[in-house]
Amino acid sequence: MPALLPDSPPQRVLAASNFVYTLGSGLYLTAGVLYFTQAVHLPAARVGLGLGAAGIVALGVGIAVGHLADRRGARGIYATTLAVQALATAGFLWADSFWLFVLAVGVAGGGKAAGSASRSPLIRHYGGARPQAFRAYLRAVTNVGISLGALAAGWVVQVGTVPAYRLLVVGNAVAFAASAVLLVRLPSVKPLAATAGPRWGALRDGPYLALTALDGVMTVQFRVLTVALPLWLVSATSAPHSLISVVVLLNTVTIVLFQVRAGRNVASPAAGGIAYRRAGVAFLVSCSLISLSAGTPAWAAVTLLVVAMVIHTIGELWHAAAGFEVSYALAPQHATGQYLGVFGLGAGLAEAVGPALLISLCITWGRPGWYVVGAMFALTGLAAPSAVRWAQRKGARPAGASPENEVAAAPVPSTVAG
Template sequence: MSPLLPDTRPRRVLALATLVGTIGKGIFLTSGVLYFTRSAHLPVKQVGIGLSVAGFISVAIGIFAGYLADRRGARGIYVASLVLGGLATAGFCLVSSFWPFLVVASLAAAAQGAGLIARGPLIRRYGGKRPQEFRAYIQSVTNVGISVGAAVAGWAAQADTRSAYLLIVVGNAVLLLASAAIMLCLPPVPPEVPAEGPRWLALRDRPYIALSLLDGILSIQYRVLTVAIPLWLVSQTSAPRWLISAIVIANTAIVVLFQVRASKSIDSPRAAGLTLRRSGVAFLISCVAIAWSAGVPTWVAVIMLVIATVVHSVGELWQAAGGFEISFELAPSHSQGQYLGVFGIGLGLAESFGPALLTSLCIGLGKPGWYIVGLLFLAAGLAQPAAVRWAERTRHIYREPAAPKAPGVPSDSSSSAA
């Protein structure tokens, strides 16, 4: 097992905490909606509205959490977010109406968003010379954890009883608290920048914000396999329904096995921009293949969907690897937290708007909708290299904060004059 494990204790702690926490996430991602609708008896529309509002709150909190991580220490913010997430998740057991559900869901989503952002500086700190590779490893661990959680949630969905659903809610809460306890094995991380350092610098960095939004468009792809394809397969193709599970399993296996390898060849923001451009092309090809799976014999539909899944998964590898490089390397070291929080805006918007966009276009319009979505992915990918060059040209504006002067040391202008 040693080649599969990180080579330092801090990395192993981070990986274990991630695995434990994401098992809980996988449980809730798979069966959370079932709990709200079948156990808490909330209307589907209210659940959708509540989760969307919680998603927007998560985006805003992520930026603030990154700011705090820079100034208060990333480990403390990460642990606090895990504890809050565990307590909020346990609070779902008491939910039986819309407004309490909205409050608890917002707290849980805010904690999750804050945790993802606060973990970024920790990956940067303990990732060595190539933190992107360690980030890719963490991504693989995340996929493993979510898959395990999804398998556990399948039992609850099959049982379809309140006791089973309550058990998975409590299990998710316990796993989040366990993840927080594991993180306490890491020593506290000192702040990256003093309290008087630059405030909200990332929100003024237009090239970086543009890259975040472009990444958000590409990130809609995360909902293609879990939202659009299942609905498309059932309503528009003759493919067997078990293929839905096979598609998710195949995608997970590809990401787990090849994410680290895909990140090794990306050693600069420009290389990342070119990789993101390739991901846009891959997503277009995948969307076309999915569209062509309708109205054809079953065996042809299966082949087209398998091809689409493999090509889409390769595009996902490229997009994740390119996004890791850009988000880290174009962020000043003194503001890693708030920059990663801003980069998360795109993903947050994709999480909120992606399902509605995909269902309205791909399911509502049929084949033309898939072509539109594919072209949207292509346009976002093609724009990445130019956006990266723009960001590189402006990095000098967001330089390191000046070190505080010791008493009696002359100013720069005095020194120059001398």
Template sequence: MSALPYTEAPVRHRQGAGDERHRRVLVAVMFFAAMGNGILLTAGVLYFTRSVHLPVQQVGLGFSIAGAFSIGATVLIGHLADRLGARAVCAVVLLTGSAATAAFAFTESFWPFVCVACLSGSARSALPAATGPVVRRYGGERPQSLRAVLRTFFNLGVSIGALVAGVAVQADTRTAYLTAVFVAAACYLLAAALTLLIPPLLPEPAEEGPRWVALRDRPYLVLTGLVGSMGIHYRVLSVAFPLWLVRYTSAPVGLVTVSVLINTAIVVLGQVPISRGVDSPARAGTALLRAGLTFLVACGLMAAAAGPGSWYAVGLLSLGVVVYTVGELWHSAAGTEISYQLAAPQAQGQYLGVFGIGMGIADAIGPVLLVTLCIGWGVAGWFVVGGALALLGLLSPAAVRWAERHR
């Protein structure tokens, strides 16, 4: 695919005085997009079941179809970001997300819901791949610092979006749900408008050889599988933890909300400091090892909270959340470093799209897997999950070294 020329001719790598302002704009773009994500992730299922009145099974099936569709779309959008210019593709992705989210308000049956959910899910999943070349351009001498700041504000945006959605869920009326939907659409629209404040980037020149180079990079694909499989931990606090607390422990239900606040606070305060030390693929491999072992400890603490004794359970679960969040920080920093640094510069978007496949699959199978093991198997299931995450961490340093040798 040939690159489309721009009337402007921005410089690709030179750092200028305006770069700091453009970095701040990029942070704002990610923040408002994350707010939209947080609203939809928190209120989306309830909106379609309680306001649109679709059966729960249809809603679950529709979101699963959308998740599978978005996996393939992410790779394609990442490739387009490389070949057509990342800023333009990023703006189109956000505009698509805004339009699809607003269309939720007019969706009243299953197949229109599936179509709109596919567009909305693809926009959310493809955003990291679409913005990847922009982050690389404005990362400066320490790109990991910019990526850490972006992750911090992304998590903050998701949390604020969840609070906005919580108001709608608490009211539990169609008006409240529709308001949440339109606020989410407005967040995506604002993020799209902000991208216009970033200068257009020249498309990356296509090199001779296969077009889909990321799909032929076996070491990168292996790391995608390892990091993505470890990503099932992202569903621990949203799926396994609440069910475990209610069914197996004596801790008060309010601890679920407290755990989210603890997790968010640690992520917001700790992501940048942790990421400063993960500034190479080798250190990222070590961080994945630490993350896997940390998850094992966290799973053990949560498993030990089963049984009587509310204060005993509160203490162990709270400590488990803190330890788990430290592992999340290691995993997030390592995954971002690997996904960028081991990607071919001329195909950064495509590589990030491929990397997103692993996380997308983990996000799809994570809830079912965690419910089956942690809730169905009980204490033993927690140790199986923790052991599997630790094993993935142990395999990661060797996989990183292999990828670096074939870089």
């Protein structure tokens, strides 16, 4: 990363809170499902059903809590969502039946969606001239934290005992609570006064909803690395199974090193539309190369898969930078939490349907399915520039402008210590 620490104290507080939070996330993402199947002894099918139900419940929470953060102040709301996630995660220790499990993961999932939306006004307020760039920095920090958490989770999986899995849950809850405590050092932000217009403007903003849908389709690409590729590598190629760890590490390191730099080159909504288009092409190429790895010698399969993942990761950098840019730049400043909550709907739907879609097309159907998925990404990327232009026309924004430059007449949000 060009700089290890952000420039301002509030940015450093947010980064530290994010780092601690993602340490806990790395623990859970790596071994959370195993805790419920191996330690709690819930059937895998029921775990999947419960996680899917929790994901659906969480979809609408982000919009409502983001709106509340706009109106009541983001710091306290965001800290509360972290505390809720800590308590819900601790509740996993007592989730020894299916319905208690659904309740616990539902509250945790809702807290996560709410936290993402309520954090957005803080990123915008303290992110400097271009909060999108600071958001890119936080994504790099996120990958560092998740990687370290995953290393600790690897020890838990290796030990494989119930006490070890319970220690994982405790560590996750403590990380979320510590992340909330760190926010005490962050100055609070007074919300901007509501401007004239509909109360739930984000839900009536057709162009923004279209971009949300397009980003949601593109977000399915994250499940390629975590769902489709491992299953394909094991079932359809002669590559060594350990290669999946190599490509995950390659992906993570590349994002840590280059996400901030990628964000610098996407400095306007129009550039975001172009980045979406480039990402779609990159995903088409990577999916095609993955499909070709079946039925080839081990050395050829390894080469094709590594090259595919390099290209896929480049597309991921462009996709993330595009999403950061358009989601912030095309959202009114006074309704950042509400708009970013809406934008999160796309990712939530991708999380809910992406794994099943990829398994059905890429694994069950096989090689043709990879081409269909790649074409889906490419067509989505091609549609993005037009959707961005539509949003700019509707908002009467000149190309390259962002709302931050258009609210000079609006009251500037003030801060108070605390």
